[in-house]
Amino acid sequence: MTKANSTFLYLLGAIGLFQLADGLITYYVVTIGWAREINPLLSNLAHDAAYPFLKITGAFVCVALLWLVSKKYRMLAVIAAAIIVVFYACVLGWNMHSLLTL
Numbered sequence: 001m002t003k004a005n006s007t008f009l010y011l012l013g014a015i016g017l018f019q020l021a022d023g024l025i026t027y028y029v030v031t032i033g034w035a036r037e038i039n040p041l042l043s044n045l046a047h048d049a050a051y052p053f054l055k056i057t058g059a060f061v062c063v064a065l066l067w068l069v070s071k072k073y074r075m076l077a078v079i080a081a082a083i084i085v086v087f088y089a090c091v092l093g094w095n096m097h098s099l100l101t102l
Contacts, residue, residue: 007078008070008074008077008078008081011078011081011082011085012063012066012067012081014085014088015059015062015063015066015081015084015085015088016059016060016063018085018088018089018091018092019055019056019058019059019062019088020052020055020056020059021092022055022088022091022092022095023051023052023054023055023056024052024055025092025095025099026046026051026055026095027046027051027052029095029098029099030046030047031047034099034102035098042054062084066080066081066084
Protein backbone atom coordinates (compact mmCIF):
# COMPACT_ATOMS: atom_id res chain seq x y z
CA MET A 1 0.00 0.00 0.00
CA THR A 2 1.38 3.36 -1.00
CA LYS A 3 1.58 6.38 1.26
CA ALA A 4 -1.13 8.13 -0.80
CA ASN A 5 -3.48 5.17 -0.36
CA SER A 6 -2.92 4.99 3.38
CA THR A 7 -3.45 8.76 3.70
CA PHE A 8 -6.76 8.46 1.86
CA LEU A 9 -7.81 5.59 4.13
CA TYR A 10 -6.91 7.68 7.20
CA LEU A 11 -9.03 10.53 5.84
CA LEU A 12 -11.98 8.18 5.30
CA GLY A 13 -11.59 6.82 8.83
CA ALA A 14 -11.41 10.34 10.24
CA ILE A 15 -14.61 11.27 8.42
CA GLY A 16 -16.42 8.33 9.99
CA LEU A 17 -15.07 8.98 13.48
CA PHE A 18 -15.67 12.73 13.34
CA GLN A 19 -19.25 12.33 12.13
CA LEU A 20 -19.91 9.74 14.82
CA ALA A 21 -18.43 12.00 17.51
CA ASP A 22 -20.46 14.95 16.23
CA GLY A 23 -23.64 12.87 16.28
CA LEU A 24 -23.09 11.55 19.79
CA ILE A 25 -22.11 14.92 21.26
CA THR A 26 -25.00 16.69 19.55
CA TYR A 27 -27.51 14.06 20.66
CA TYR A 28 -26.26 14.26 24.24
CA VAL A 29 -26.29 18.04 24.59
CA VAL A 30 -29.60 18.47 22.75
CA THR A 31 -31.28 15.74 24.79
CA ILE A 32 -30.28 17.27 28.13
CA GLY A 33 -31.19 20.75 26.90
CA TRP A 34 -27.75 22.37 26.88
CA ALA A 35 -27.80 23.19 23.16
CA ARG A 36 -29.80 22.88 19.97
CA GLU A 37 -29.01 21.49 16.54
CA ILE A 38 -28.43 24.40 14.17
CA ASN A 39 -28.65 22.33 10.99
CA PRO A 40 -32.26 22.88 9.87
CA LEU A 41 -32.33 19.50 8.11
CA LEU A 42 -31.48 17.67 11.34
CA SER A 43 -32.92 19.94 14.04
CA ASN A 44 -36.22 18.05 14.28
CA LEU A 45 -34.40 14.72 14.54
CA ALA A 46 -31.79 15.68 17.13
CA HIS A 47 -34.05 14.70 20.06
CA ASP A 48 -34.74 11.27 18.58
CA ALA A 49 -32.79 8.26 19.82
CA ALA A 50 -32.24 7.32 16.16
CA TYR A 51 -30.16 10.47 15.61
CA PRO A 52 -26.75 8.85 16.28
CA PHE A 53 -27.75 5.98 13.96
CA LEU A 54 -28.64 8.50 11.24
CA LYS A 55 -25.24 10.18 11.67
CA ILE A 56 -23.49 6.79 11.43
CA THR A 57 -25.49 5.96 8.30
CA GLY A 58 -24.62 9.36 6.83
CA ALA A 59 -20.94 8.78 7.58
CA PHE A 60 -21.07 5.35 5.94
CA VAL A 61 -22.77 6.75 2.82
CA CYS A 62 -20.26 9.62 2.62
CA VAL A 63 -17.27 7.30 2.95
CA ALA A 64 -18.74 4.82 0.46
CA LEU A 65 -19.38 7.56 -2.11
CA LEU A 66 -15.87 8.94 -1.71
CA TRP A 67 -14.46 5.44 -2.11
CA LEU A 68 -16.44 4.93 -5.32
CA VAL A 69 -15.44 8.34 -6.69
CA SER A 70 -11.81 7.60 -5.86
CA LYS A 71 -11.77 4.69 -8.30
CA LYS A 72 -12.03 7.08 -11.23
CA TYR A 73 -11.19 10.52 -9.81
CA ARG A 74 -8.62 9.84 -7.11
CA MET A 75 -7.42 13.41 -6.57
CA LEU A 76 -10.99 14.76 -6.40
CA ALA A 77 -11.89 12.19 -3.75
CA VAL A 78 -8.78 12.96 -1.69
CA ILE A 79 -9.41 16.70 -1.83
CA ALA A 80 -13.09 16.25 -0.95
CA ALA A 81 -12.18 13.94 1.95
CA ALA A 82 -9.64 16.45 3.26
CA ILE A 83 -12.19 19.27 3.09
CA ILE A 84 -14.77 17.16 4.94
CA VAL A 85 -12.24 16.27 7.63
CA VAL A 86 -11.33 19.94 8.13
CA PHE A 87 -15.02 20.86 8.26
CA TYR A 88 -15.82 18.24 10.89
CA ALA A 89 -12.69 19.12 12.87
CA CYS A 90 -14.02 22.69 13.03
CA VAL A 91 -17.49 21.45 14.01
CA LEU A 92 -16.05 19.28 16.77
CA GLY A 93 -13.83 22.12 17.92
CA TRP A 94 -16.87 24.36 18.15
CA ASN A 95 -18.81 21.63 19.99
CA MET A 96 -16.01 21.20 22.52
CA HIS A 97 -15.64 24.97 22.95
CA SER A 98 -19.38 25.26 23.53
CA LEU A 99 -19.36 22.42 26.06
CA LEU A 100 -16.43 23.81 27.98
CA THR A 101 -17.97 27.29 28.22
CA LEU A 102 -21.36 26.17 29.57
